Amino acid sequence: MADTLRYREDEPVDHPAVTVDAFLDQSNASAVRIEPGDDARELVPHLERLALVEVNFPAFGDGRGYSSARILREAGYDGELRAVGDVLVDQLAYMRRCGFDAFEPDQQLDMDDVEAAFDRWPDVYQKAADTRTPIWAKRHS
């Protein structure tokens, strides 16, 4: 099992995530796992009782999870947002920008490569779900 990378200060949720359907059926779960075909917006009415949302990437080339993450952050979700599955070094920086703050890759990542990936981009062109200031804002500040 590969290490989970976590970029939050709070304590991790200690129980497993349930499916979106199960979450919507039962009232006490605080951790849920989104599959690529799930509609993240179904969770929006229930964000206050969520502490962990896992977004599954069964294959790294399926980018639906990036939209799921941003939608949740745009809706005000501030709990842990964890990318799980086929999570690779070269996708980490974009995932972080979409609001992920934890990563549970299937395969162990080289931490030097991870650090390099997060330090790669001196700036960003777009406003996204992170706190980075877009280049256009810097140009006209």
Place this chain on the structure above:
Amino acid sequence: MYKYDQYDQAMVDARVEEFRDQARRRLEGKLTEDQFKPLRLMNGLYLQLHAYMLRVAIPYGTLDSRQMHALADIADKYDRGYGHFTTRQNIQYNWIRLEDAADILADLAKVEMHAIQTSGNCIRNISSDHFAGAAADEVVDPRPYAELLRQWSSFHPEFSYLPRKFKIAVIASEKDRAAMRLHDIGINIVKNDAGELGAAFYVGGGMGRTPMIAPCINPFVPLDQLVTYCEACLRVYNRYGRRDNKYKARIKILVHELGAEEYTRQVEEEFAHLLEQGVEPPHDELMRIIRMFEAPNTDQTAPNDIDRSDPDFALWVDRNTVAHKASGYVSAVISLKPVGGIPGDATAKQMHLMADLAKEYSFDELRVMHTQNIVLPHVRKADLHALWTALDEAGLGSPNLDTVEDIIACPGLDYCSLANARSIPIAQRISERFAETGKTGTLGELKLKISGCINACGHHHAGHIGILGVDRKGVENYQLLLGGSEAEDVSLAKITGPGFDENGIVNAVETVTTVYERERQDGERFVDTYRRIGMNPFKEALYG
């Protein structure tokens, strides 16, 4: 022209280092080929039949002489002394070594160029009208909006693993010189009755194996919401575009399956939400970009007379120059379609010459056309003879813009790992045939486009005459299509019937032009006659 500031430069420099690092990890075995492939593709690096191919972005087809010289230097230093200009206004090098790729990207970065997102399932290089900023009929120069979208789409964190590739074109005139409605998103900058500028959005067009003409989903998006609207279009696609079948994954299938109305409803809903998210750059940013596309300082006393005493020169002027918004100027098209040549290819020497001529005669600017020719956009009529003389000496003076010799052709089976048939030799034989018979001129505007497989990189669906190469039991076979257009009269070509072999297709093209000559009425182009008389007379002539 747009100039990088320190931010843009830092971003392309970072990209070079990122790719260098990815190549290193691939060589160290930390990345599998499956993992590396989308990463190299997002840097324009394909593995073709014989070697790696590198596709370099030429945003909205605009470049200056320094950049054209750099492209020539790359052809000499890393390739075999030539490059191939593409139907999306880019350039491809066909004989690249993986070990050199990062160094090439570094050379490009020195002249404010890159290969970012020239392939892969992401937002590709934004294309535009090759006469932008020069065309007499444009509402406004569309390129600043394309540049705004270039920056927005570069390294987009949400839209880099889309269901499939995504192509955007931006124009700003009634005449469509960019195949706008055959793009995933086509944007036409228009003026409303109040005189305000806005963007008409056409979404879900494309060629490939399922050609579709994009419907208009919003006739007027205010320009201070352009990025937000694009973001909404893309988000709906990223979430709901099909991922179960690569051949049904383009946005055109989503729009078709949902219906334009339902797709539009979803986009508008997402748009309303995104308007609250502050993703739109401020108006000042658009103004900053617009200021860099100021019109060239043309000479208002430039004469309009052209000495036409040399008939070869006069022919070239008639065929290869286009009206300019400034009196005394034209846009001059350099044909990369010499008779018997490879459409879109230019040698390093020719690229250097075109760069020098741009510097001398065209305010240091060149354009790449989607028809695989080069434009010098702002040329004084008084300089045309000197320009033509220099071009002609270098084999660049072919007077054949928009004629049957001005063929679009994909690389085909000579290079491409996807192709079923060769395209280049067919183009060569056809241009030779019409040059021999001397009919090129009398046939007038006749757009002929050849693809070597159903992916349609050679735009055969949009040809007045289209040719599609297929593999029939191990033998190359060519289907003939008639009646397509990528322009404002956009239409999709229809197949005539059974295909032909290599000699047969050249004869078949000649046969349909004979029908046109027999049937045409005053002023009709080939495609007009076809639309009036229909397929049958052509079929009868072809198949008896």
